[in-house]
Amino acid sequence: MQKIGILGGGQLGRMLLQAAANYPVETFVMENDIECPAAHLCHHFINGDIKNFDDVYNFGKELDAITIEIESVNEEALQKLESEGVKVYPRPSALSIIKNKILQKQFYKENEIPAAEFAVTNNVNDIANYPALFPAIHKIAMGGYDGRGVILIKNKEDFVTGFDEPAVLERKINIDKEISIIVASNGNDIAVYPAIEMIFHPLLNLLDYQLSPAELDEKTLWKLEAIATKVVKKLNSPGIFAVEMFIDKENNICVNETAPRVHNSGHHTIEANYSSQFDMLWRIMLGYPLGNTKHILPAAIVNILGEDEYNGAANYNGLEEVLQMENVFVHVYGKKQTKPGRKMGHVTILGKDRHELIRTAHKIKQILKVTALKNL
Amino acid sequence: MQKIGILGGGQLGRMLLQAAANYPVETFVMENDIECPAAHLCHHFINGDIKNFDDVYNFGKELDAITIEIESVNEEALQKLESEGVKVYPRPSALSIIKNKILQKQFYKENEIPAAEFAVTNNVNDIANYPALFPAIHKIAMGGYDGRGVILIKNKEDFVTGFDEPAVLERKINIDKEISIIVASNGNDIAVYPAIEMIFHPLLNLLDYQLSPAELDEKTLWKLEAIATKVVKKLNSPGIFAVEMFIDKENNICVNETAPRVHNSGHHTIEANYSSQFDMLWRIMLGYPLGNTKHILPAAIVNILGEDEYNGAANYNGLEEVLQMENVFVHVYGKKQTKPGRKMGHVTILGKDRHELIRTAHKIKQILKVTALKNL
Numbered sequence: 176m177q178k179i180g181i182l183g184g185g186q187l188g189r190m191l192l193q194a195a196a197n198y199p200v201e202t203f204v205m206e207n208d209i210e211c212p213a214a215h216l217c218h219h220f221i222n223g224d225i226k227n228f229d230d231v232y233n234f235g236k237e238l239d240a241i242t243i244e245i246e247s248v249n250e251e252a253l254q255k256l257e258s259e260g261v262k263v264y265p266r267p268s269a270l271s272i273i274k275n276k277i278l279q280k281q282f283y284k285e286n287e288i289p290a291a292e293f294a295v296t297n298n299v300n301d302i303a304n305y306p307a308l309f310p311a312i313h314k315i316a317m318g319g320y321d322g323r324g325v326i327l328i329k330n331k332e333d334f335v336t337g338f339d340e341p342a343v344l345e346r347k348i349n350i351d352k353e354i355s356i357i358v359a360s361n362g363n364d365i366a367v368y369p370a371i372e373m374i375f376h377p378l379l380n381l382l383d384y385q386l387s388p389a390e391l392d393e394k395t396l397w398k399l400e401a402i403a404t405k406v407v408k409k410l411n412s413p414g415i416f417a418v419e420m421f422i423d424k425e426n427n428i429c430v431n432e433t434a435p436r437v438h439n440s441g442h443h444t445i446e447a448n449y450s451s452q453f454d455m456l457w458r459i460m461l462g463y464p465l466g467n468t469k470h471i472l473p474a475a476i477v478n479i480l481g482e483d484e485y486n487g488a489a490n491y492n493g494l495e496e497v498l499q500m501e502n503v504f505v506h507v508y509g510k511k512q513t514k515p516g517r518k519m520g521h522v523t524i525l526g527k528d529r530h531e532l533i534r535t536a537h538k539i540k541q542i543l544k545v546t547a548l549k550n551l
Numbered sequence: 552m553q554k555i556g557i558l559g560g561g562q563l564g565r566m567l568l569q570a571a572a573n574y575p576v577e578t579f580v581m582e583n584d585i586e587c588p589a590a591h592l593c594h595h596f597i598n599g600d601i602k603n604f605d606d607v608y609n610f611g612k613e614l615d616a617i618t619i620e621i622e623s624v625n626e627e628a629l630q631k632l633e634s635e636g637v638k639v640y641p642r643p644s645a646l647s648i649i650k651n652k653i654l655q656k657q658f659y660k661e662n663e664i665p666a667a668e669f670a671v672t673n674n675v676n677d678i679a680n681y682p683a684l685f686p687a688i689h690k691i692a693m694g695g696y697d698g699r700g701v702i703l704i705k706n707k708e709d710f711v712t713g714f715d716e717p718a719v720l721e722r723k724i725n726i727d728k729e730i731s732i733i734v735a736s737n738g739n740d741i742a743v744y745p746a747i748e749m750i751f752h753p754l755l756n757l758l759d760y761q762l763s764p765a766e767l768d769e770k771t772l773w774k775l776e777a778i779a780t781k782v783v784k785k786l787n788s789p790g791i792f793a794v795e796m797f798i799d800k801e802n803n804i805c806v807n808e809t810a811p812r813v814h815n816s817g818h819h820t821i822e823a824n825y826s827s828q829f830d831m832l833w834r835i836m837l838g839y840p841l842g843n844t845k846h847i848l849p850a851a852i853v854n855i856l857g858e859d860e861y862n863g864a865a866n867y868n869g870l871e872e873v874l875q876m877e878n879v880f881v882h883v884y885g886k887k888q889t890k891p892g893r894k895m896g897h898v899t900i901l902g903k904d905r906h907e908l909i910r911t912a913h914k915i916k917q918i919l920k921v922t923a924l925k926n927l
Contacts, residue, residue, distance in 0.1 A: 176887070193569045196592060197882045199867070215594040216572060449878060449901075464875040471847060471901065491575070499840045502825060506573045511552075525825075525847065 176201045177239040179460055181213065182225045186508040186518060187244035187437050188213030190445065194453035198461060205234045212508045213244075228252045235261050240460045242414070243436055246274045247318065264460055265435035269412035273435045276343045277316045286409045288402060289429045291421075293345035301344075302328060302337045308346045316341040348429060352422040354389055355440035356403035359455045359465055362413040366455070366465040367400050368448065371440045373419075384536035385476040387443055390529065398428055406433055415456045417441060439478065443523045446504050447474035472525040475532040477539045479520035481513035487547030489513040491520075496542050500535065502526050519545045552577045553615040555836055557589065558601045562884040562894060563620035563813050564589030566821065570829035574837060581610045588884045589620075604628045611637050616836045618790070619812055622650045623694065640836055641811035645788035649811050652719045653692045662785045664778060665805045667797075669721035677720075678704060678713045684722045692717040724805060728798040730765055731816035732779035735831045737841055738789040742831070743776050744824065744844040747816045749795075760912035761852040762905065763819055774804055782809055791832045793817060815854065819899045822880050823850035848901040851908040853915045855896035857889035863923030865889040867896075872918050876911065878902050895921045 176199050181188045184206030192213055195202050202217040207224050214220045223230035225245070231252035235241045240262040241253070253267040265273075272282045283290035291312075294305040302313065309331075315324035315338045326336055327347065337344075353375065357368040372389035373382055391399070403418035410416065410433070417438030419431040441452040450458065450466020458466050481489070488511060498505055507520040522543070524535045552575050557564045560582030568589055571578050578593040583600050590596045599606035601621070607628035611617045616638040617629070629643040641649075648658045659666035667688075670681040678689065685707075691700035691714045703723065704713055713720075729751065733744040748765035751758055767775070779794035786792065786809070793814030795807040817828040826834065826842020834842050857865070864887060874881055883896040898919070900911045 176885075189572055192592075193572050196565055196569050196885070197880070199865070199883050199885055202591070215578070216568075216592055218591040449880075458874065464871055466874070467877045469877070489575070495840055498834065498842070501843045501845070504573070504825075507575050509552075509572070509575055 177461060178203065178237065180205065180234055180238045180241045181217070181244055182231065182234070182241065182248045183244035184208065184211035184213035184220070185244055186212050186506075186520075189216060189508060190442070190506070191242075191244065191437065191453050191456065192216035194445075194451060195457055197454070198457055198463075200457065200461060203234065203238060205230065210511060212510060225249065232256060240264065242456065242460065243270070245320075246270065246435065247320070250274070262460070264412075264456065265410070265414040265416070266412035269410040269414070269435055272410065273433055275316050276314050276319070276432075277341060279432065280343050280345070282409070283406075283430055286405070288406055288409070289427070290431075291345040291348050291429050293343050296337070296342050296344050297340075299334065299337045299339040302334045303331065305344055306331065308344055310347045311344050312347055313337045314343045314345070316343065348421045348431075349424045350421045351424045351426070352389070352391075353431070354391075354399055354420045354422060355385075355438065356399055356418050356420070357438060357441045357444070357452055358403050358407040358416045358418060359452070359459060359468070360407050360413050360416070361459045361465055364465055365404055365407060366468045367404060368441065368444060368452070368468040369470055370396060370399055371443075373440060382478065384533070384540070385440055385443070386529065386532060387447065387474050387476075388470065395422065395426065395428070402428060402430060406430060410435070413459055415441075415452050415459070439518070439521075440476075442506070442521050443474035443476045445506075446523050447472055447525055473527060473529065473532065475524040475536045477522045477524070477536050477543075478518060479507070479522065479543055479545060481515055481517035481519055481545050483515045485545070485547040486514050487512060489519060490546050490548045492544045492546055493542035497522060497539055500524075500539075503535065503539070513545045513547055553837060554579065554613065556581065556610055556614045556617045557593070557620055558607065558610070558617065558624045559620035560584065560587035560589035560596070561620055562588050562882075562886075562896075565592060565884060566818070566882070567618075567620065567813065567829050567832065568592035570821075570827060571833055573830070574833055574839075576833065576837060579610065579614060581606065586887060588886060601625065608632060616640065618832065618836065619646070621696075622646065622811065623696070626650070638836070640788070640832065641786070641790040641792070642788035645786040645790070645811055648786065649809055651692050652690050652695065652808075653717060655808065656719050656721070658785070659782075659806055662781070664782055664785070665803070666807075667721040667724050667805050669719050672713070672718050672720050673716075675710065675713045675715040678710045679707065681720055682707065684720055686723045687720050688723055689713045690719045690721070692719065724797045724807075725800045726797045727800045727802070728765070728767075729807070730767075730775055730796045730798060731761075731814065732775055732794050732796070733814060733817040733820070733828055734779050734783040734792045734794060735828075735835060735841055735844070736783050736789050736792070737835045740841055741780055741783060742841040742844045743780060744817065744820060744828070745846055746772060746775055747819075749816060758854065760909070760916070761816055761819070762908060763823065763850050763852075764846065766905065771798065771802065771804070778804060778806060782806060786811070789835055791817075791828050791835070815894070815897075816852075818882070818897050819850035819852045821882075822899050823848055823901055849903060849905065849908065851900040851912045853898045853900070853912050853919075854894060855883070855898065855919055855921060857891055857893035857895055857921050859891045861921070861923040862890050863888060865895060866922050866924045868920045868922060869918035873898060873915055876900075876915075879911065879915070889921045889923055
């Protein structure tokens with residue numbers, strides 16, 4: 176049996192391990208929290224720091240292959256492991272491009288992949304040099320995650336709120352639709368999942384729910400698929416990639432960012448597609464043929480996030496009501512503690528009728544709330 | 552989080568634990584093989600003997616609930632646990648009826664549930680007392696499993712091959728179809744899965760593949776569902792039950808036997824139904840509403856059995872070819888050793904066209920073979 180390790184033990188690791196149990200594979204997880212969502216679902220759990228060179232190197236050196244569930248891992252250790260023959264998904268060369276937003280933007284530019292116009296800023300004063308980009312999004316080069324390290328700079332009064340460290344300043348896109356396409360590569364062949372539409376709350380500007388397949392005219396879909404495929408080909412690495420793209424009001428497409436791993440926007444593939452993104456990554460790592468990306472039924476995803484103003488032992492309100500719905504699949508990640516905005520689970524809804532999917536998504540968002548128990 | 556234990560760590564435990572990771576629950580497994588398929592997928596693995604009173608009692612006494620993945624567990628310990636407030640699925644009273652084929656047959660008779668005419672035999676000489684039942688099936692009362700402890704007695708010349716221990720002698724049914732219906736009960740409500748047709752090889756008399764839903768006229772289906780529901784109601788226990796029934800050439804129905812647990816005939820429900828049998832058992836044990844038993848798509852199951860004449864480290868021949876098929880889901884149970892007839896995995900096929908399902912099932916049976924590596 177091959178020995179395969181995952182750096183990080185969150186919900187992505189958890190769902191990867193659920194899928195791993197369909198195949199003959201010996202699994203390893205490293206994370207510094209022994210109660211993390213994936214800790215109990217692997218053959219071997221190692222308590223370690225995924226950012227530490229020695230920890231990552233020692234974890235990986237006896238493995239056949241290693242993957243990540245978060246980008247903030249020690250790259251140097253992965254490079255050394257790769258040089259010693261351990262297969263790394265994604266390849267460290269691809270990870271280093273994606274991890275650093277400056278390199279990522281330069282990568283799109285060099286490869287003529289459409290992306291928002293940008294400038295590199297090294298400190299807060301640099302921002303003033305690019306008034307033509309305003310209103311602009313300022314993103315720190317390293318370490319941003321889930322909306323952290325990203326800010327809107329509308330005009331020169333906002334300069335001071337910018338980041339005083341290496342960052343990317345990019346022209347704000349007038350977004351009409353936000354699309355994610357998950358692409359699988361085994362190094363030779365590529366498989367593309369149906370496009371996913373990420374629908375944001377019009378007032379809160381937070382992801383509201385996701386729909387797959389996205390409602391798109393054929394020509395736009397082809398363009399999106401061609402761009403997503405090009406990104407993955409140019410990254411020159413096997414693995415699973417989520418290419419997030421914007422369609423603006425003039426129907427222009429540009430890449431927002433790429434994740435070199437299984438991704439939140441693809442969780443519905445567990446039930447909705449023949450081969451889920453998690454199944455697909457195991458196929459790639461185990462040297463099996465790529466799976467079938469087609470959907471069985473259209474789907475929506477609602478994320479279950481920790482409610483604002485609650486910190487502590489998680490309490491799932493409305494779970495029973497949601498579990499009574501006929502066509503939903505609940506995934507609770509088993510995190511003991513909730514905090515505002517923390518990803519605590521997701522619900523997948525299957526159905527042929529797009530309007531019904533949307534109605535159910537809204538209903539679930541109203542019903543299901545993660546708060547904290549008072550008797551902590 | 553509730554603490555829930557499983558007695559036995561085979562493939563049923565493995566698939567239960569894959570499903571458990573969708574819910575907030577702390578999982579425990581006891582088995583005497585630390586490399587069993589479920590050992591690494593629980594929060595706490597306990598190396599112990601599921602037939603030993605102390606082992607089972609000590610395992611269960613701190614748990615909120617306990618279930619089984621095999622009938623041959625220590626009943627007395629389960630009774631004691633139940634009396635002390637641990638919830639046991641199925642209830643020990645139901646398990647004791649099912650575990651002993653004599654009690655099981657008497658249970659059907661007392662409750663006017665149709666089943667093959669039978670007699671109880673205590674030794675090999677008793678068989679001769681019931682010539683009117685020939686040709687008959689002789690089944691040992693306790694400990695039979697997967698065809699072991701079952702023999703055909705065609706006529707008086709076969710008496711000597713019968714069992715010299717408490718057993719059931721039942722009239723052989725002239726089987727037209729063999730059906731399994733999986734029924735879920737939470738103690739109040741009952742949910743019934745679509746009927747499954749178990750198709751046997753005409754020459755080898757081995758299970759060839761399974762199809763769900765079974766092809767049945769409406770009236771026969773209603774009868775089957777009514778009988779399966781009655782069995783579960785009369786067993787008076789929450790849990791998952793597989794009621795296996797025969798339809799004879801005259802379209803009479805009789806119950807063959809009942810399993811008080813998740814069952815091989817229901818593995819397709821993982822992908823083919825909204826709530827799988829494994830998901831359903833967690834819903835029952837966690838006090839959630841019963842799930843939706845409806846199918847998303849019709850399905851077939853092919854079991855992956857160890858080939859005859861191979862003992863040793865398992866080798867999966869043809870796995871890649873099967874993984875290339877568009878609508879199949881492979882489940883390998885991670886057993887390191889194969890032996891003739893051992894259940895090593897299963898493949899679920901989804902599709903609307905029944906003939907296509909059957910064709911694919913046959914194809915998979917021809918391609919996929921578990922042999923042993925020579926370099927053991």
